[in-house]
Structures are given as C-alpha cells and as structure tokens.
Amino acid sequence: MLINFRGYAVRPQLYPELGRKIYKNIFERDNVFLGKDIARQWCVERAIPMEKALIQLTGKNFSFEETYPLLMSEATEIQENCPVEMEGRCALDLIYGLCEFTKATKVIETGVAYGWSSLAALQSLQKRGGTLYSSDMPYVSRNNDQFVGCVIPPKLRQSWKLFRQADREALPKIFKEQDRFQLVHYDSDKSYNGRLWAYDVLWNKLETNGYFISHEIAENAGFMDWVKKNNLIPIIIELEGKYIGVIKKNALSTHKG
Template sequence: MSEIARVLKTFIGYIKRPDLYPELGRKIIKNTINRGNAFKGKEKTHFWAAERAITQKEAISKLFGLEMDAFRKDYQEVLANAAQKEKDCPVKMGGPGALELLYYACEFTNAQNVVETGVAYGWSSLASLLSLTKRQGTLYSSDMPYLAQDGDQYVGYVVPEQLRTNWKLFRFADKESLPKIFAENAVFDVLHYDSDKSYNGRIWAYDELYKHLKKGGVFISDDIGDNSAYQDFCEKNRVDTTVVEYEGKYIGVFIK
C-alpha cells in the first residue's frame, strides 16, 4: 500500500467512526502544528539511556530479586503456539518485546490489576495474563483501532482463549480509553506503556498512569529512546529509573 493510499484509508476509517473524532483532531494537530515535537530531545536521551542500560536479566534480578530463566521453560508450549499464530497472521504488527520483564513485574507485585497501552498481536498482554490468571486478576488494555489496514480482528491474536476471561480491551485512543479504564479500576499494580510514541502523547499518558500506580507498583515504558519524554518525566518526578536495552531499543522501568 502506498503512503497516500494508507493515509486516505486511515482518514476514511476515522470518518466512519464518530467516537474517534477527538483523536482525529489530535492527529491533525500532531502532524502539522506539533510535528517538530515528536522526536524532541532524542539525541540527549539516547546518550542518557545508553550509558546506564543493563540487560533484561540484570534488571529482573536487581528490581525484583528474581531469575527469569524459568519463564521460557514453563510456558514453552504457550509461547510456541503464539509464535505460530503470529507467523500465520495475514496482518503484520509489532512482535514480542521483553516478555520476561512484564511477567516478573506481575509476579513481584502479586498483581491483581494491570493496565497497558498498545496491544497489536498481544504478546505483552499474553505475558501479563500468564501471571494474572494465577490470582484471577484483570488486565485492562487500551488499543487504537488499526484504521490503515484490516487488522482489528487480529488485535490480541496470540492470546489463547482460556486467558481472555481475565482481559478487558478498550478500542479507543488512550485519551478516551484510559478514563474509561480508571472509572472501572483506580489503582494498578503494574503499568505498561507502548502506544503513542510522540513526546506530547507520552508526557500526558505518563502523568495520568503514574497517578494510578500504587506505591510499590511497577512502571514500564517501551521505546524510551524515541524522544526525551521518559527522561524528562523521571527527572520531574525524581524517579530513579532502571533502563533496559532490548534488541537495540531502550525500556524504562521503576518501582514507585
């Protein structure tokens, strides 16, 4: 699909969904007036993240006092089935990230309630749900519809049916999904951010999510090297964060 065709299909998708008009307005502003802010401070934060980054294994040991090696062995069949489903999926979305980090964050907090932004195939959702279902906990997910491709039916595709009873999926932009989620549940054990990558989008969401994270809860944000939003947020709130390097990208994680 050409770039023009993709933009046109996305715009038509918005027009058909009045409930998404607020996000359409924000997208227009973001891609015109605020376009220069998307990568604000990227060079500064890339250096900041690189000089303090550790491995996922080191972070899990340092923060949670846990070893991560058992995860792949204990859930070998589930992960293999999920990988096959991704391979067979006709729509291409984001692949698996630092699954162990999410899983052991839930284990460390004995999580009952987790919120995530961004779902795609559902790899992160799967990691959280594998822990949450042990305690009949709930995962609340915010995920913007895939308007440029016919991908809505494949969101969360790798999550097995038996785990879905513990999952609530909100199909709006974060600014509409998160208030709905917080109206259902106000305090969370683990927060995972992996949606709007822009500076302004991150700053807004980080502040909102942080308010609803319990003391002793775990905050995780993917792709923090895209701009300086995460670094600026941590400095403003005097957060001593850990940075994880994973497959050439940086993840921020801290315990509140």
C-alpha cells in the first residue's frame, strides 16, 4: 500500500487518517484481504439476487432507474464528463427502496465518491423533509475533492450534509448533530479493522426496525465475523459479482455496539 504523502500534506483535515495509514502500512499489511476466501465462500452460499431481497425486505420491487429516468440520465452525463474517475453506483434500488419502505427521515452513509448512493437516498428523503448525513474523504491521489457528490442535483442538496473527513473524525461530528438513524449505509473504509470499528459505532446509532447495509462484504471476513460474533442474521445480496449485506435491527437484538 503506497501512501501519497503530498496528497495528505495539503489536506490538514486528513492528518489523523495519514497517521493511521502509516500504522496500517507497517503493522496491518494483510488487513485489507484478511479471511477473503472464506468470506467469499460464505457469501456465495447465502447470496440471493437483488429483486428477491427487495421483496423479502419490503414486500415489493424497486427500480430507481425506471422510476427516475431523467434524474438518472442527467447524473450519468455528469459522471461521463467528470475529469476524475471514482468508484460507486451500486445498489441504488436497495437504498431507495429501504428509504421508501421505512419512510426514513434520517439516513447516514459512509463513502460518497460521485454520489450515486447519496442520490438514491436523497430522492426519497426530500419527499419527507429528511436529511442524509454523509462522511467521505477524497481519493487523495486523484484530487477529486471538488467532484465528490457531483451527480447530486442542486435541488436535492438542501437535504444533504457532507462531512469531508475520514470516518473516525467525521462520524463523531455527525453524531453531535444527529445520533439516531433509520438507515445506515457503509461504503467507505473496507479494511477488516476499519469495518469492525465502524460497524459497532454505526449499529449503536441505528433505530430499532432500521436497516444496516454494508458493501463489498466478500473482500475480507470483517462483515462475516462481526455478524457471527453478534448473532445477527443478514440477508446477503449478489449484485454484479459483488456482495452486499443487509441486516434489520430488531427489538431483540442484543448487540448494542
């Protein structure tokens, strides 16, 4: 893992993350893919397609693209003209569907990039005057700061609060403003330890009957180990070769984070 020291040097808000990156580089080099093979197998054995998962979770199917073709084509054009390449655009139906199903007014997500997941959540939240709280640090080597969230149209931005730091700094700041959420969407630091830290913190802020979504859970054993340790029962979704975990927080959930 190469560290872009210059990229960090010009972003003082990321100095704490730089310290952690240096530590990880020295002491936790295998953390990113820890237990990957066994986690992947665990996902493969349990995974169901998105459509089936949505019906299981909400009783109906959602297609964000079919419901909002104009919004999607405008956002796609913005992405195509964006000079920086980023990741994302995954599981919009799930995010939008769960926001609609729970009639969410308070949603938290980690990891924005172009802002596709934010777009899906905001399109639902704005109907109820709700708010999306997002944490995101830029890809320091790509200088993408000004393009973070670029696919989100101006009319949706009044429902959006973006905290431009690493999760460990951003989440405590978000919780000072809002500390209960109906939906959590985790899509930022995918390292094993990064997941375990954030899952506990975010789960603790999730309301009963709320939903917890985590992306790319087959990259290491972080998600698998965490749900096993806490006796949680996830739905695993296979989407375009990647795996997404969803958990409903029920009243009997013993794990408090």
